[in-house]
Amino acid sequence: MLESFRSHLRTFEEAVAYPPNQVFIGNLDPDDLARVPSPWYKHPARDGSRRGPFGEIMPEDEFYGMMKICDEFQLVLLEEGFVRDVTAKLRQHPLFSEADLLRLGNGVSLADIEQQLTDGMTLPMYERGGRLVGCVRTGHEEDPNLTAEILMENLAVRASGALALRHQVAATGRAEAVDFLLGGGEEAVGDRYNRGGGNMAKAIGELCGCSRAGGGDVKAFCSGTIHAIVVAAGLVASGIFRDVVVVAGGSFAKLGMKFQGHLRHDMPILEDVIAAVAVRVGQDDGKSPVIRLDSIGKHEIASGSSQQAIFDNLVVQPLDRLGLKLTQIDKYATEMHNPEITEPQGSGNVPRTNYRVIGSFAVLRGEIQRSDLDRFVEEHGMLGFSPTQGHTASAVPVLGHAVRKMLSGEMNNTMFVAKGSLFLGRMTQLADGMSFLLERNKGGV
Amino acid sequence: MLLKSTKVIIIGERDGVQGPAIEACVRSAGAEPVITQTQCFV
Numbered sequence: 001m002l003e004s005f006r007s008h009l010r011t012f013e014e015a016v017a018y019p020p021n022q023v024f025i026g027n028l029d030p031d032d033l034a035r036v037p038s039p040w041y042k043h044p045a046r047d048g049s050r051r052g053p054f055g056e057i058m059p060e061d062e063f064y065g066m067m068k069i070c071d072e073f074q075l076v077l078l079e080e081g082f083v084r085d086v087t088a089k090l091r092q093h094p095l096f097s098e099a100d101l102l103r104l105g106n107g108v109s110l111a112d113i114e115q116q117l118t119d120g121m122t123l124p125m126y127e128r129g130g131r132l133v134g135c136v137r138t139g140h141e142e143d144p145n146l147t148a149e150i151l152m153e154n155l156a157v158r159a160s161g162a163l164a165l166r167h168q169v170a171a172t173g174r175a176e177a178v179d180f181l182l183g184g185g186e187e188a189v190g191d192r193y194n195r196g197g198g199n200m201a202k203a204i205g206e207l208c209g210c211s212r213a214g215g216g217d218v219k220a221f222c223s224g225t226i227h228a229i230v231v232a233a234g235l236v237a238s239g240i241f242r243d244v245v246v247v248a249g250g251s252f253a254k255l256g257m258k259f260q261g262h263l264r265h266d267m268p269i270l271e272d273v274i275a276a277v278a279v280r281v282g283q284d285d286g287k288s289p290v291i292r293l294d295s296i297g298k299h300e301i302a303s304g305s306s307q308q309a310i311f312d313n314l315v316v317q318p319l320d321r322l323g324l325k326l327t328q329i330d331k332y333a334t335e336m337h338n339p340e341i342t343e344p345q346g347s348g349n350v351p352r353t354n355y356r357v358i359g360s361f362a363v364l365r366g367e368i369q370r371s372d373l374d375r376f377v378e379e380h381g382m383l384g385f386s387p388t389q390g391h392t393a394s395a396v397p398v399l400g401h402a403v404r405k406m407l408s409g410e411m412n413n414t415m416f417v418a419k420g421s422l423f424l425g426r427m428t429q430l431a432d433g434m435s436f437l438l439e440r441n442k443g444g445v
Numbered sequence: 446m447l448l449k450s451t452k453v454i455i456i457g458e459r460d461g462v463q464g465p466a467i468e469a470c471v472r473s474a475g476a477e478p479v480i481t482q483t484q485c486f487v
Contacts, residue, residue, distance in 0.1 A: 222485075305463045305483075337487050347486040353460050388487055421459050421485040429465050429483065 005259065009128055010041075010268045012059045017044035020338045020385040024275065025052030026400050030336075030382040040340055041268055054400040055167045057273065061086050062093070064125060064134060066159040069103045070207065075151050077116060078125075078134040080107030095166040123148040143192045150188075153252040154200070157187045160276035161204040161249030168245060168278035175209030178280075179241035182232055183217035184225030184248040186391050204247050213245075222335070222390045223420030224248070225277065226434045229396070232281040233291040233436070244281045248396075250274030251389045258388070261345030270341045275387040277396050289406040289438050295322055297417070297435035305423075305431035311357050314417050314435040316365075322437070326362040329380060329437070333398035333416045334358075336386040354417070355381035394418035399438075406440040413439045449475035457483040 015021060019036045022028040022045045037043050050057050058066070065086035068076045078086075087104055090096045113135050116122045121141065125134035136155070139146030161183075169175040183201035190197030201215035218228040225248045232244040252274060259269045284290060297314040319326060334354035342350060359376040362368045368376055386393035395416040405411035420432035453476045457464030464483040471478055 306466060307460065335487070342487050345486070348460065350460055350487050393487075419459070421483070423464070423483045424485055429463075429481070431459070431463070431483075 004263055005256075005269065006130065008259075008263055008267070008269045010270075010272055011128070012057075014041075014044065014268070015272055016050050016057050017048035018270070019043065019045050019048075020340070021057060021273065021387070022048050022052065023385040023401075024054070024387065024397055025057060026054035026404070027052040030385055030398070030401055033383045033385055038340075039267070041270060053404075055164060058163060060128060061133075062089055063156075063159060063274075065090055065104055066163060067155045068105070068134075069100050070155050070158040070162065071103075073139065075137050075139060075148075076125075076134060076155065077113055077137070078104075078107045079110050079113060079132070082127075082133040083107030095163070095170060121148060123152055140191065145188075145190060145192050145195050154187055154189055156252040156274060157185055157200060157249030157276075158203050158207070159249070160274045161185065161200065161247050161278070162207040164249070164276040164278040165204055165208040165210070165245065165247045168247075168280055169208060169210070172280045176212055177243050178205070178210045178213045178245050180232075180235060180244045181205040181210060181213045181215035182228040182244060182246045183215070184228035184246050184277075184391060184396075185217070186219075186221060186224060186251060187249065200249065201247060204249065205245075210245070220432050220434070221420035221422055221424065222394045223418040223432050223434050225279075225391045225396045226394060226416055226418035226436070229279055229281065229291070229416075230296055230434055230436055232279075233293060236281050236283060237293055242283055245278055246281065247278040248276060248391055250276045250387075250392060254389055258341060258345035258347065261343075261347075262341075265344045267344065270338070271388055273387045275389040275392045275397075277392050277399075279396065279399060284441070286443055287407070287441050289403050290441050292322070292437045292439055295319075295415075295435075295437035297433070299419075299431060299433040301430065305429065307357050310419060310431055310433050311354075311361065311417075314419075314433045315358055315415065316361050318435060318437065319415075325367050326358065326365065327367050327376070327380070329413055329415045330411050331382060331398070331402065331414045332358055332380055333395040333402065333414055334381075335394045335419065336382075336384045336397050337388045337393050338384045338386060341388050342384075349384065351381060351384040352377065391418075394420075402438055406438070409440070411440065413437055451476045452479050453477065454479060455481040457481070459483055459485045460487075 121138040136148045136152040181201035188196040198217040220227040228246040297318040303309045337350040339349040355377040359373045386397045395418045402414040417435040464481040468481045
């Protein structure tokens with residue numbers, strides 16, 4: 001199995017040139033994907049770049065270095081030669097400082113890492129190709145919440161979230177101006193007495209110069225990031241805070257989650273990237289797109305968990321309140337999972353399913369004919385392009401594209417709709433979700 | 446399919462038909478759900 005797994009891994013360059021990944025960082029538009037022949041992995045973007053207007057795709061070795069920079073408890077050990085190489089690479093990175101490089105340290109010998117691995121509680125870190133370059137140690141010998149597995153996940157969340165936040169503040173303004181950070185991820189940080197205690201938001205902000213920010217996390221499974229954006233909009237509109245950032249690190253656990261389907265179809269294992277996002281919500285500047293506070297949709301406890309009930313709560317009822325037809329929304333941002341990743345494992349095309357449910361409401365309400373359903377999906381939807389990372393795939397990766405089009409006047413509005421699977425935690429059979437309408441700024445503060 | 450007096454394990458799907466909806470259907474057909482779950486396969 002391991003050999004089969006390894007032989008189906010992509011190179012970094014292949015992951016960068018993968019068209020959906022280029023959409024995620026803004027070098028391609030979601031609509032560009034429709035012009036890329038299927039399968040997308042066989043048609044790399046010719047001008048694919050590591051960096052784009054919305055962020056970057058960082059290679060594995062630099063990311064391991066970032067995890068070490070995030071490590072304040074000597075959990076991560078990296079081999080000394082590997083550290084030298086990574087230090088040289090990160091020294092060229094515009095978002096890393098000498099202080100970061102000091103945190104990388106000098107590394108340890110390979111023998112020390114091999115010795116550490118004999119304790120049965122330490123996890124190895126390999127480079128693509130199988131070279132051992134480091135390890136993650138347990139945080140407590142008797143606490144199942146501080147195992148190396150959990151700490152490796154959480155360090156990856158902090159590292160990816162910090163990279164996203166560094167890009168965000170580099171693009172939008174001073175880190176010191178941020179009043180409050182809201183975490184929107186699905187991780188659980190804590191020990192046995194406070195499992196899921198959280199506040200990853202502050203742990204991330206600490207590494208990004210947000211020295212004046214407070215913080216806290218919002219939890220709602222895959223919908224957590226959209227929940228957090230709604231909370232951020234409320235905090236800013238009420239005047240409690242002026243400048244709020246929502247940040248969500250990626251999901252380490254979802255890497256390769258559907259690898260069996262990919263191996264079965266003899267295709268590359270496409271779930272090979274961790275995706276993180278950061279969104280800044282500030283006061284109306286007269287030009288940036290606006291979150292309409294009278295558009296917020298919520299899934300109510302008594303509504304039931306059918307798809308019809310969820311979309312009625314999140315799409316139909318908010319638009320009814322605003323007096324808008326479903327066809328008056330330029331685009332719907334739903335769960336943007338890349339179907340090339342989900343379909344080989346039999347998980348279907350998630351965005352298309354969502355768009356067809358929304359379109360069905362338009363048919364029921366007499367806004368379109370039944371025969372126009374496919375056209376509704378084409379005009380008001382888009383192809384899934386996001387890495388299948390749960391909360392960072394749910395609606396939020398469309399935000400950069402929507403903002404860009406609204407600023408240029410190409411688009412008037414986009415409705416962001418995210419769903420959460422509360423039942424996975426075995427506490428309730430309920431589903432969840434949240435939505436909001438983003439509109440082009442009509443000018444005037 | 447006759448479900449009367451049959452014990453049923455129900456696994457629903459988040460984007461399709463959720464577990465509780467399937468449970469309501471099989472109960473109405475006289476079956477006995479022994480476990481109901483909804484999974485998220487994405």
